[in-house]
Amino acid sequence: MTHADTTPTHAAMTGVLAPALTPFDAAGDIDQPAFEAHCRWLLDAGVGLAVFGTNSEAASLSFGERLHALEALIAAGLDPERFMPGTGTCSMRETVDLTRQALGLGIHRVLMLPPFYFPQPSEEGLLRYYSDVIERVGDERLRVYLYHIPQMTGVPITLPLIEQLRRRYPAIVCGIKDSSGDWANLEATLKAFAADGFSVFPASEALLARALPLGAAGCISATANLNPAGLARYFAALSSGSAAPDEEMALAVRRIFASLPMIPAMKYVMSRSAGADWAQLRAPLTALSDSQGDALMNSLHEVGFRLEGLSVSA
């Protein structure tokens, strides 16, 4: 470990983060101006940037694309303190390189998938994997948020694994995103670790009202890509114990998207307001059908939803 003597004290990150959608241009490349504009819109609305998450189609990006896109966002002046990029891949070496790059850009919080090719790795193997990454990155400024999304990875981040990692790296392994959608797991994680300062983020605003009283740090939610201001206000209201007028809309919007393939649905809505290329997806994802798209726009119209600061032409 280096930098032990210069380690700044980082305030814990709380609130709502968006796993920022990644826009592609007509040639299928990352549309960096559109990406930057989307990230700025999210920041201005008060949510943080969990770029390169599942909903960012991060798995479909190349190593080089991730490096260049993150560098360009920071070069454009976006605040590194508002980022939590996904840097976890199947390869420990690539995870190290992506994480080091983030630190080099002034970003110290990263969301880290477990390696997801080999099924049912042992707890010992996962402990070694995360330890290898942390040791090779070798920077005490690093803050690792574990990424529990077993429906994608087949590799759960279990409570015993969290406990071992926290014991080994109490400052560095500082939180988790629980995308399982399993309340029992979320509750157990919160009860085991939240009081101790571990930052637990469910992946849906629909769990916020139950999770915040147990110590959740906020949420990292796909739909924060479309309803960022509403979710930021909802979180603030819940946190302060005041009335939450944004709750009904937040939950209605969540229900609408949860009934569809999430990424294509979100990109479809973006394509209707922020440029047609937003509809582009990388295979193996496929676009909504026209009738699914129409029904989605109707559903959003019915609940009175609009993209604040953008205009949806439904």
Next chain:
Amino acid sequence: MTHADTTPTHAAMTGVLAPALTPFDAAGDIDQPAFEAHCRWLLDAGVGLAVFGTNSEAASLSFGERLHALEALIAAGLDPERFMPGTGTCSMRETVDLTRQALGLGIHRVLMLPPFYFPQPSEEGLLRYYSDVIERVGDERLRVYLYHIPQMTGVPITLPLIEQLRRRYPAIVCGIKDSSGDWANLEATLKAFAADGFSVFPASEALLARALPLGAAGCISATANLNPAGLARYFAALSSGSAAPDEEMALAVRRIFASLPMIPAMKYVMSRSAGADWAQLRAPLTALSDSQGDALMNSLHEVGFRLEGLSVSA
């Protein structure tokens, strides 16, 4: 597509291929001299090189490591016609880049995983994925072998998908490795496509005797890493309809390794004869316990197995 007018006619590849183990040095980097030596030993024994397969821990290698290691093997004089590297990743762009590199090195056969992060992609999405790769590679010399290993990927290569891909790219999509271990699927694939020249490779020598009469092209088997000469002889005997004195040993060795974590077990045996560093694995894989290792060596000793051309110090 380019090169249409200069496309050579490639003989179909048949026989036994090894998903070559990837040795690491004490620092955890690919041990290129050991890798080259292992590949030469496999070639000399008469098996082809399916480098960067599952058993090669390819998922744990970085994009750059794959590029450099393959380049170095060809620069060292190994015959590109004996290679079938794995080039499939979750990212279409990386898969294109790795495949193009192979072609640039004179290797035209590649084994291609489907993208394996998003679960249950649609047939349309997978068709588009493989089509995008093939179109972007844009080289009619390319020969794609699909990689069906649903226990790792969660993404089966179905018969309807094969049929559509063959219709679209009849020369390029020329074969499959079926690692499912499911005889019914292998039989159905052989019956549907083998007579038409599609090269079907089961992933185990234990299926060869049943699969060859149905038109299998050979097998791509982990244990070809340790028993290459024996498997090459076994394949030749089965193909010519002559007696197969190597069958008993081949199947006994297969049974021994199949009862253990395959990659750690194979590397353990290599470490006993070709250098201690061979035992190194990348996380999340973990080494055999001492008692597992001892039992493995005893089992191999009991059936009289030895690494031909190397000496196992059991």
